[in-house]
Amino acid sequence: MSLSEELSSTKYSLMRALLENHNFFHEFYDTFFRSSPQIPEMFANTDFRKQRELIRQGIELMVFFAEGDPSAKERLSRLR
Numbered sequence: 001m002s003l004s005e006e007l008s009s010t011k012y013s014l015m016r017a018l019l020e021n022h023n024f025f026h027e028f029y030d031t032f033f034r035s036s037p038q039i040p041e042m043f044a045n046t047d048f049r050k051q052r053e054l055i056r057q058g059i060e061l062m063v064f065f066a067e068g069d070p071s072a073k074e075r076l077s078r079l080r
Contacts, residue, residue, distance in 0.1 A: 025052040
């Protein structure tokens with residue numbers, strides 16, 4: 001499978017997961033927090049509505065970057 005096909009497949013799988021499971025990021029953080037007792041403490045004062053949106057945007061940005069999107073490259077450069 002070519003890189004382009006892998007990216008397309010990954011993007012499709014991610015979008016399908018997000019559309020089919022509206023609790024995807026809730027479940028992500030639940031699993032993440034159970035992975036170590038120290039992790040919940042690190043997020044004690046976090047606005048999770050905002051955090052879930054930020055992680056969604058970050059994943060989307062990485063997918064677009066991997067596809068060669070110039071605006072994604074610029075956004076990641078600014079974040080760097």
